[in-house]
Amino acid sequence: xxxxxLGGRLVVQNICVNYGAFRALDGxxxxxxxxxxxxxxxPNGSGKTTLINAITGIQAASGTIRLDGQVLGRRSxxxxxxxxLARTFQAIRLFQSMSILDNIMLGAHRLMRxxxxxxxxxxxxxxxxxxxxxxxxxxxxxxxxxxxxxxMHQLAxxxxxxxRRRVEICRAFMAEPLLLLLDEPMAGMNxxxxxxxxxxxxxxxxxxxxxxxxVEHKMDVINALCxxxxxxxxxxxxxEGDPRTVQSDPAVVEAYLxxx
Amino acid sequence: xxxxxxxxxxxxxxxVLLLPQVSSPYVLFVATEVLLYVPLAIGQNLITGNTGVxxxxxxxxxxxxxxxxxxxxxxxxxxxxxxLLASAGAAALVGLGVSLTTQRIxxxxxxxxxxxxxxxxxxxVNNSTWSGAATGLFAIAPPAGGLLAVTTPAxxxxxxxxxxxxxxxxxxxxxxxxxxxxxxxxRDDPLVAATMGLKEVPIKAGIFGVAGAMAGLSGCVxxxxxxxxxxxxxxxxxxxxxxxxxxxxxxxxxxxxxxGAIVLIAVPEFLRSVQEYSLGIGGVLIVVMMxxxxxxxxxxxxxxx
Ligand SMILES: Nc1ncnc2c1ncn2[C@@H]1O[C@H](COP(=O)(O)OP(=O)(O)OP(=O)(O)O)[C@@H](O)[C@H]1O
Ligand SMILES: [Mg+2]
Numbered sequence: 001x002x003x004x005x006l007g008g009r010l011v012v013q014n015i016c017v018n019y020g021a022f023r024a025l026d027g028x029x030x031x032x033x034x035x036x037x038x039x040x041x042x043p044n045g046s047g048k049t050t051l052i053n054a055i056t057g058i059q060a061a062s063g064t065i066r067l068d069g070q071v072l073g074r075r076s077x078x079x080x081x082x083x084x085l086a087r088t089f090q091a092i093r094l095f096q097s098m099s100i101l102d103n104i105m106l107g108a109h110r111l112m113r114x115x116x117x118x119x120x121x122x123x124x125x126x127x128x129x130x131x132x133x134x135x136x137x138x139x140x141x142x143x144x145x146x147x148x149x150x151x152m153h154q155l156a157x158x159x160x161x162x163x164r165r166r167v168e169i170c171r172a173f174m175a176e177p178l179l180l181l182l183d184e185p186m187a188g189m190n191x192x193x194x195x196x197x198x199x200x201x202x203x204x205x206x207x208x209x210x211x212x213x214x215v216e217h218k219m220d221v222i223n224a225l226c227x228x229x230x231x232x233x234x235x236x237x238x239x240e241g242d243p244r245t246v247q248s249d250p251a252v253v254e255a256y257l258x259x260x
Numbered sequence: 261x262x263x264x265x266x267x268x269x270x271x272x273x274x275x276v277l278l279l280p281q282v283s284s285p286y287v288l289f290v291a292t293e294v295l296l297y298v299p300l301a302i303g304q305n306l307i308t309g310n311t312g313v314x315x316x317x318x319x320x321x322x323x324x325x326x327x328x329x330x331x332x333x334x335x336x337x338x339x340x341x342x343x344l345l346a347s348a349g350a351a352a353l354v355g356l357g358v359s360l361t362t363q364r365i366x367x368x369x370x371x372x373x374x375x376x377x378x379x380x381x382x383x384x385v386n387n388s389t390w391s392g393a394a395t396g397l398f399a400i401a402p403p404a405g406g407l408l409a410v411t412t413p414a415x416x417x418x419x420x421x422x423x424x425x426x427x428x429x430x431x432x433x434x435x436x437x438x439x440x441x442x443x444x445x446x447r448d449d450p451l452v453a454a455t456m457g458l459k460e461v462p463i464k465a466g467i468f469g470v471a472g473a474m475a476g477l478s479g480c481v482x483x484x485x486x487x488x489x490x491x492x493x494x495x496x497x498x499x500x501x502x503x504x505x506x507x508x509x510x511x512x513x514x515x516x517x518x519x520g521a522i523v524l525i526a527v528p529e530f531l532r533s534v535q536e537y538s539l540g541i542g543g544v545l546i547v548v549m550m551x552x553x554x555x556x557x558x559x560x561x562x563x564x565x
Pocket of ligand 1: 019022024042046048050051090
């Protein structure tokens with residue numbers, strides 16, 4: 001399962017994003033090392049979500065983005081997913097009409113080998129494949145203890161906020177991505193749930209080896225999980241480094257003034 | 261409960277299979293008409309209910325199927341199985357083409373554009389010689405003694421039943437596979453679906469192709485059933501009727517499609533005095549449903565937003 005030559009290196013060089021006349025990202029360069037959890041912090045409106053949108057291809061950007069040496073260039077959103085990008089959304093986006101399990105299973109779409117006819121005819125091979133993925137989904141859900149497993153056939157819309165987040169996170173891990181982009185996964189969670197999730201994320205990462213780009217507001221989460229962090233402010237990366245050094249930097253304190 | 265369900269299904273199947281033996285010719289005629297609409301409603305439901313595409317041009321696909329059979333039969337000696345295949349193929353191609361050419365148009369806009377599809381189709385058949393222009397094509401009959409030779413009302417009934425059953429099975433098989441979830445993912449949130457690697461354009465085109473093939477099969481049987489095809493059988497009212505079947509029966513539900521076809525074809529037929537009003541009855545039903553049960557009688561997809 002684990003990739004022998006650890007993949008999932010993201011190199012973003014000098015990317016710019018404009019919304020009309022407004023420049024949301026202005027020459028940002030970041031790097032995510034294989035298997036790492038790399039943080040991105042910054043005040044509201046500093047361009048963190050825009051960065052994730054640019055990497056996943058949702059937002060057009062200039063500059064270069066490479067995943068394991070491959071230039072993503074003009075590749076479409078689904079093509080990038082096939083290459084091994086997965087993400088969660090700041091405002092949770094689950095498939096409303098589907099159960100928790102169906103939501104999570106869809107995450108594995110890029111890995112499924114049985115084609116249309118095999119799936120529709122339910123050949124033994126396609127059934128085995130589904131069973132295998134389903135077992136995998138249950139393993140991922142079990143990381144959250146009894147929170148998702150007993151409810152997996154319920155509609156995702158009926159879940160609590162924190163549980164919907166957990167479903168979204170499971171769905172993203174199901175893709176076994178090279179790089180996972182998490183957009184404020186702890187937002188809206190209480191301190192206890194936040195603490196739990198910062199222990200569960202490395203557990204999930206152990207099950208599914210992947211690099212993670214973690215956008216987060218909560219400093220203690222960044223401290224606990226990240227070895228390296230970038231600070232965005234007004235679309236510019238003002239500093240990078242290990243979380244503790246970065247936090248004591250005067251520019252960071254200033255950018256966060258009144259926020260933290 | 262499960263046993264009761266099976267009993268109902270078996271009894272239902274026996275009744276349907278024996279219908280030609282026990283019913284009056286008129287009832288058999290109406291039943292055949294209902295069955296002709298089942299593949300249409302099922303296809304429309306795959307497009308609109310499961311994939312979330314507001315398309316209002318289904319009669320054009322139906323018409324392509326019927327005219328394909330009409331033109332083939334008037335030019336060459338060809339049996340029923342081949343015309344079924346040809347009609348399904350032609351309508352599938354048109355469905356694919358419609359989906360691909362309108363891929364950038366969404367929601368209500370697509371609804372309006374696909375209304376235009378009905379008029380384009382009518383303009384083409386009304387102004388072409390191969391289609392018999394406004395009078396249409398006549399004397400469409402299968403070769404005597406050929407395979408599936410549809411010559412008696414009972415045989416028409418069984419052929420329509422076979423086609424409808426095939427479409428039900430195909431639709432159920434698609435919806436139960438992971439591609440059923442993929443369609444629904446594209447319907448629920450196309451952007452999120454894309455971040456999972458689901459490609460909206462080929463998924464929608466594929467569904468239009470499948471629904472087109474189903475409509476083509478119905479069109480083929482209709483051409484034999486009426487013995488003729490004409491522009492009046494495929495106007496926008498027919499598209500609206502098919503659309504209503506899906507809304508009433510239930511978006512996203514195969515059994516709902518069947519129910520919708522029964523309600524909007526059989527009920528007005530048996531209430532002869534109101535037959536002229538079947539579109540209007542559908543409209544009233546929709547208004548009532550939207551208030552009482554917006555997901556349709558047997559619908560599963562409830563817009564929770
Ligand atoms: N689609 C858009 N059109 C125009 N402006 C946008 C758009 N999306 C974001 N912006 C603007 O770009 C800037 C960066 O937004 P972005 O969402 O990337 O910030 P963020 O760092 O994720 O903030 P938050 O912490 O609030 O999530 C903001 O000023 C925002 O108002
Ligand atoms: Mg954001």
